């Protein structure tokens with residue numbers, strides 16, 4: 161058994177092998193691997209006796225279930241209208257400069273991915289940024305750089 | 316269980332139907348046609364295309380008639396002004412993102428979307444044109460299937476087919492919003508995924524988003540090439556279906572007309588896959604009896620139950636899903652692939668042709684046979700054994716193109732040799748047919764007597780039930796088969812891969828006590844093949860099957876071992892079933908594959 165197969169089995173033991181177990185298992189694998197690799201999707205499909213196309217279809221429906229490699233910290237800046245008007249472009253620009261990465265990309269050390277997200281429901285406190293599961297409302301370019309600086313130090 | 320009746324009015328006509336009937340079905344009972352795209356009689360309700368909307372008195376919204384059950388006192392209009400306008404807009408919306416290049420499209424003239432657009436005279440586009448956003452790159456990785464997303468209306472018939480009928484789910488709904496599309500695992504090419512090439516999705520796709528890879532031009536090219544000697548073989552199930560391409564009733568027996576049409580198209584010889592179907596029975600029957608002997612007498616470890624291997628969609632399914640049971644598969648090639656190498660060896664010699672100049676074309680109810688012909692193992696003759704495989708539908712197109720009036724053709728006969736066959740061969744076309752043919756011959760080999768069924772019609776193995784079981788007791792076995800005396804030979808039959816799975820799981824868990832199992836990938840067997848005329852549904856499958864059994868009863872010889880050409884080929888060429896030559900030309904091996 162490969163490492164990923166073991167992880168999937170462990171999660172299936174925990175969440176069950178029903179169709180309804182699929183979401184928590186997908187989330188758990190993303191949680192630990194930062195994305196769903198081809199091997200992970202196949203392992204999940206086998207463990208739950210589902211077709212791998214089905215599992216892929218489910219994964220690709222959800223923006224937060226990535227199927228391409230992502231960094232340890234996934235930064236998502238809201239791109240929807242309120243945050244847009246409140247200056248999300250400056251935030252993104254500052255982070256691009258800081259991390260030397262283009263929007264949509266991942267830093268070469270595999271630490272950060274810089275992405276956009278649809279409305280995060282924090283419009284009253286935009287612009288808003290998400291780092292993995294942590295929400296950062298009312299940010300500015302400077303504040304965003306400072307926050308990410310903290311993650312940089314954390315390693 | 317008697318059902319409650321529900322009374323309603325459709326277009327002011329009163330009707331009383333069973334509870335649970337949909338508005339669409341009720342309207343059909345009154346002979347009102349409501350257009351549909353996502354609905355298909357073989358599939359569960361999806362209700363996603365909305366072209367079937369109707370107006371219901373007192374309701375604010377227009378219900379989708381395929382997805383709405385009738386209720387007491389309902390008043391429905393199927394063609395009111397509101398309905399017409401809504402329908403027109405719905406089709407216009409579909410067309411706004413549909414690459415409608417009808418004049419260049421393989422489906423033109425056979426397309427459900429085109430039909431509806433024509434009926435509603437869809438003219439100027441009133442919606443934003445999204446066609447330019449579409450990916451027009453076609454996936455032609457598979458030798459069987461062509462997938463063109465720019466023609467897809469996302470009705471999901473294919474997804475439901477591949478899941479509920481075939482238990483493959485090679486296709487799924489992937490991505491979301493405006494990127495939503497019907498795709499494979501990791502958006503891989505069709506040839507790199509678990510798809511069995513069965514073509515059931517093609518048979519249900521209302522547009523040209525999924526079609527067979529067609530080789531019509533290639534075949535015309537070799538026909539016109541004076542240096543090529545082109546022989547054609549026809550599968551059993553084509554002869555009760557090709558008539559539908561010319562407006563005839565499903566199940567019409569048109570063997571003679573089909574032969575005449577093929578000759579007019581210019582094939583040099585018109586031969587019959589039924590000949591090799593009979594041969595398959597000799598090989599596979601002997602293989603089964605040998606395995607039984609090894610198990611019961613020699614106490615050897617042999618893989619039982621033995622599984623039939625005529626259906627290439629089923630073979631690929633097993634390679635992906637049950638690779639650890641591949642030893643149970645008969646090693647016999649399918650009749651198509653037995654025909655190929657014999658044509659290019661035995662037959663070539665008889666007619667004094669260089670096999671290098673020969674082209675073998677087959678007419679099949681099947682799209683998986685296109686893939687099968689491309690398998691690297693299928694070169695027993697030293698050449699590609701079968702050069703081109705055409706579906707029943709493609710043959711229909713060729714006949715249309717050539718301006719042959721099919722319905723008016725006089726019956727003609729197959730050429731000889733490799734053209735003679737028995738009733739046992741023709742029933743290969745329907746589910747249970749291979750089993751019946753094998754039992755007719757095996758029973759007689761073992762006992763010297765005919766199978767104990769009226770008129771040798773083995774009724775228990777026939778019919779459209781998904782999984783069938785039967786048992787035949789051996790009585791008065793000949794001395795050399797005495798170990799079979801009194802044995803109940805247990806057989807099972809499955810058609811449609813979702814049913815194959817049921818049997819395979821039984822074998823895996825050890826609860827099956829069968830000796831021999833017939834499996835066909837397609838519902839109904841080959842008569843319901845992915846390459847057959849469209850539409851195909853239960854009613855049509857039943858009619859085609861009835862045609863097959865009539866064809867059998869009309870034959871003088873109805874048991875494979877009575878085929879004189881088969882006797883001759885064993886005498887002068889193959890020498891014995893499972894012999895050295897058979898091994899080289901007629902048997903094969905399988906490849907375990909991953910399920911992804």
Ligand code: SF4
Nearest residue numbers: 416417420423426523
């Ligand atoms: S799929 Fe139908 S409507 Fe679309 S281009 Fe082809 S024939 Fe025309």
Ligand code: SF4
Nearest residue numbers: 477510511513514516
């Ligand atoms: S050809 Fe058969 S297995 Fe392949 S996608 Fe279509 S229905 Fe599924």
Ligand code: SF4
Nearest residue numbers: 467468470471473520
């Ligand atoms: S490929 Fe055909 S059957 Fe499948 S969703 Fe598209 S149009 Fe419908």
Ligand code: FES
Nearest residue numbers: 238243279280282
């Ligand atoms: S627009 Fe950014 S959170 Fe709603």
Ligand code: FES
Nearest residue numbers: 353364365367381
């Ligand atoms: S046919 Fe009724 S919604 Fe598609």
